[in-house]
Amino acid sequence: MLIGPPGTGKTLTASALAGELGLPLFTIQLDGLITKFMGETASKLRLIFEAIQQSRGVFLFDEFDALGGERTARNDVGEIRRVLNSFLQFLEQDESDGLIVAATNHPQLLDRALFRRFDTVIEYSMPTPDLAEAVMRARLAPLDTLKVDWSRAVGAADGLSHADITRACEHAAKNAILEETTRIETASLVVALDERRVLHGK
Ligand SMILES: Nc1ncnc2c1ncn2[C@@H]1O[C@H](COP(=O)(O)OP(=O)(O)OP(=O)(O)O)[C@@H](O)[C@H]1O
Ligand SMILES: [Mg+2]
Structure with missing residues (x-):
């Protein structure tokens, strides 16, 4: 169960x-x-x-x-x-x-x-900050995340579930690709995470 x-x-x-x-x-x-x-x-x-x-x-x-x-x-x-x-x-x-x-x-x-x-x-419980970072790193692994400020991203992920964090990463990845780059910027990841939070009224 x-x-x-x-x-x-x-x-x-x-x-x-x-x-x-x-x-x-x-x-x-x-x-x-x-x-x-x-x-x-x-x-x-x-x-x-x-x-x-x-x-x-x-x-x-x-x-x-x-x-x-x-x-x-x-x-x-x-x-x-x-x-x-x-x-x-x-x-x-x-x-x-x-x-x-x-x-x-x-x-x-x-x-x-x-x-x-x-x-x-x-x-099952909501992710700890370490887990939130691990979920983001795993989901964004195919892209270039060298420039990502993980502590800011983890801050923006606070209160979100693994599923929401995963979706926000996918959103940020799509935006990057549409801009013809494989580099993920912290700002766009944070915006995507914020959007998920707004969706839940948090
Ligand atoms: N612990 C996790 N680690 C990594 N990714 C996760 C984790 N939990 C969820 N995800 C991501 O979120 C998606 C949705 O999660 P899942 O459907 O398993 O949630 P759930 O607990 O069954 O939720 P619900 O109660 O709404 O049915 C997964 O397909 C996966 O992409
Ligand atoms: Mg389910």
Whole structure:
């Protein structure tokens, strides 16, 4: 079970696991499943678990907090309970060689019983300054970053997730290339990071 704020690498981890294991990644968007098959979610879930027994892979149940119930409309609570109980039961009976991964931004919405069923709970957090710099250096590695003032860039990245930092780097890289240079300037990186922050009202 992977828990933590948006953009900190939960989905990325599931695809990295699949890549490293040489297995296909199957993603089940739980909130979508519940909304789409209201009333028959539990039977759809059974089909999914049957598929899990048959094909080896990494199965990512994303938006897992949809099983939390608290964010659901009152009239759907019964349905969510049923789905949750089915999920626990299917997980208990699971004898596949696959890997079942759940991801959520809202662990507080989840029943304690759920955490116990998973072998490992991994917590993700917003990047430290060192990590923010590492993410930027990695994303901009194909370009010339010799002139970048990393401490200014790290300052501008404060409060942003790994995903936002990555996107800002991509933005700065595109601008550089449009200006027919491979050199990243601190100012343009800082502007791109500021834009991400404004987007989140920070
Ligand atoms: N820890 C990280 N290191 C490097 N890049 C990262 C990291 N986390 C996220 N990214 C970048 O951000 C992108 C989006 O991250 P990802 O989809 O894994 O976030 P998430 O935790 O699943 O977010 P959400 O809760 O919104 O689904 C990744 O594809 C990657 O480019
Ligand atoms: Mg995700």
